[in-house]
Amino acid sequence: MESTQKKRNFSNFDEAAAYILQLLSKQIGINSIFIAKNDGLTNNIIKVHNSSKDLVEEGSSMPLPQSFCSLSINHGPSALVIEDVSENELTRSMDITANYGSGTFVGVPVYYNDGTVYGTICGLDDRYYKLSEEQLTTFEMMSTLLTYVLELEKANDQIQTLTAPIVPVTKGVAIVPVIGDITAPRAQVIIDHVLDKCSKESMDYLIIDVSGVLQINSVVGEYLLKLVNILKVIGVTPVITGIQPFMALGVPHFAAALKDVLIEANLESALKQLGFVLIKDCKEKTDLH
Structure with missing residues (x-):
């Protein structure tokens, strides 16, 4: 029954x-x-x-x-x-x-x-x-x-805060890797966490990496756009990386609303656009004998 x-x-x-x-x-x-x-x-x-x-x-x-x-x-x-x-x-x-x-x-x-x-x-x-x-x-x-x-x-x-940590890259640049399912309450927690961090530390660029996001809808899309717009207002340049095809299909206006925002496929290309290069340290050990 x-x-x-x-x-x-x-x-x-x-x-x-x-x-x-x-x-x-x-x-x-x-x-x-x-x-x-x-x-x-x-x-x-x-x-x-x-x-x-x-x-x-x-x-x-x-x-x-x-x-x-x-x-x-x-x-x-x-x-x-x-x-x-x-x-x-x-x-x-x-x-x-x-x-x-x-x-x-x-x-x-x-x-x-x-x-x-x-x-x-x-x-x-x-x-x-x-x-x-x-x-x-x-x-x-x-x-x-x-x-x-x-x-x-x-x-x-x-x-929720731990699942979207702010990771410093260098002075004035940090990354927020957003991972897992994003709900409206969690999106608000992330926004509050980011704004609190930006108010305490001098930041020029914030890279928001969404490659680990499992799903997105119009409500969550609005929260991410809200975060982007707030960052602009407080003088922090937002950079978006990792937008997946399903995001563009699920929320068509999301990508269009980000037309004035730097969007890169991945973290490496985003850092290059900001003038940073990832260098792998490969020292050859030479036999002096």
């Missing part, structure tokens, strides 16, 4: 976070469930699932000490429950409390593996809501799951 369950793939932390909030909302009837990220100073609402009332706004922010989330972080890894924010000594004098009447707040910190705080996962209502021990345990489990997702995303970003 064919399964009707849909396979869920998450390309980043935000997508996984949104799905986790949906799951929590089904299991816990509190009106608003949200994930907040903070830098120690500001509390930023990253993802929100509101039920009947829009009590929390996605994308909003406030100073961390003025938020309920700061209380959760100070409380530690177990769930902090404030059944009536208007009466509890931790919240009754806070300015934000006036927005929620005699409502209930629950919060659990979200950590990275090294113990530093990412933010919080919280529930909020403007009326009293009784949370069971099982529901509190679920909140804590979701916090642990978010830690796992954060670490996976961090590891994936590191892997």
Whole structure:
């Protein structure tokens, strides 16, 4: 019997976070469930699932000490429950409390593996809501799951960067060999990595070698064109090598859009165009006897 369950793939932390909030909302009837990220100073609402009332706004922010989330972080890894924010000594004098009447707040910190705080996962209502021990345990489990997702995303970003390393050739010249399947998220990681490197080091030419790319589509083609155009703007001359026939066939406009960019078949010819010659050192050993 064919399964009707849909396979869920998450390309980043935000997508996984949104799905986790949906799951929590089904299991816990509190009106608003949200994930907040903070830098120690500001509390930023990253993802929100509101039920009947829009009590929390996605994308909003406030100073961390003025938020309920700061209380959760100070409380530690177990769930902090404030059944009536208007009466509890931790919240009754806070300015934000006036927005929620005699409502209930629950919060659990979200950590990275090294113990530093990412933010919080919280529930909020403007009326009293009784949370069971099982529901509190679920909140804590979701916090642990978010830690796992954060670490996976961090590891994936590191892997993506390593698979497109910037290799210096000589002063002012470097190569980025792009290898494997290119997805839109990975293309963005490569762009960010390249721009970060160019901002830290003086670079005149960047050779982007795509001979190791397994496939390309219009979306990925747009990302590569974006990289090329950004390099031009910041004063780095892009050079493309290794464009395969299937790329030109799969994305016809790709090659046409690169008409003003130096394109060479391989690395050796690209370096020759830039005035460099690869010399093989062949010293003959002469018998002096």
